[in-house]
Amino acid sequence: MTDQPILLVDDPAPHIRRLTLNRPEKRNALSNALRGELFAALEAADQDPQVRVIILRGAGPCFSSGYDLAGVGALPFHTAGGQGQWARHVVEGCFRMWDMAKPIIAQVHGWCLAGGSELAVACDLVYVAEDAKIGYPAVRTMSPPDNMYHAWIVGMRAAMELMLTGDAFDGLEAVRLGFANRAFKADDLEGEVLAMAERIAMVDPELAQLNKRLVHRQMEAMGMRAGIRAGTDLHALGWHTPASRTYMAELRQGVTKALNTRDSAFGDYRTGDKAGG
Helix, strand or coil: CCCCCCEEEEEEECCEEEEEECCHHHCCCECHHHHHHHHHHHHHHHHCCCCCEEEEEECCCCCECCECCCCCCCCCCCCCCCCCHHHHHHHHHHHHHHCCCCCEEEEECCEEECHHHHHHHHCCEEEEECCCEEECHHHHCCCCCCCCCHHHHHCHHHHHHHHHHCCEEEHHHHHHHCCCCEEECHHHHHHHHHHHHHHHHCCCHHHHHHHHHHHHHHHHHCCHHHHHHHHHHHHHHHCCCHHHHHHHHHHHHCHHHHHHHHHHCCCCHHHCCCCCC
């Protein structure tokens, strides 16, 4: 354990606010305590007149391995209860970021899995290390994704393959598929992201807000917001399948063992390189 705060906040350049997920010993697993601090910091930055661009990154070896399966804690903001509450809560968080005025950049390195990939997708721009590993392994044993962004972002055929295998893809493939804007060598990623943030910060913030909203309005007109919200119902159904119930019982007996069992037949994630999700 560490006495360090679970979210670090700094301003690396004028008009740039940088938020760093700081649970490296847990591969920046998204507990609700961390998510609560993150949303509070995002909202503070969005209201700060000195901030024009927000960067979101992870400390240590990866961006985020996903939600904290060992216990996420109380929800950081209210979402109506009942079936599908968790997925609806996740989607509401995504659209909170979507609706903020300031552009948000995801700086992705290492593992970016499940809830980590949902967090990255909620950002307006995504820049990745070439050797990043992005995936949604939970579809193998648990349920469909909380936030079904895949078809919208990478297209139907790629989304179908990812959903039916749970496989991961690297940063170069992330750019080819449209998940990310650009990929850089891992050592160059931070500098390139900061340079892009500074470039965006040169645009008048009111105009930048309108430009950001313009892109989102086009996606909304095509049905993205309604489609993702509808997907939360399918996520809720997934938890009632025998396979999901069996897997959740295994998780209660031990997270690491359950993840190893999930991935051993595929030879990846936990059984290839250390990850989570």
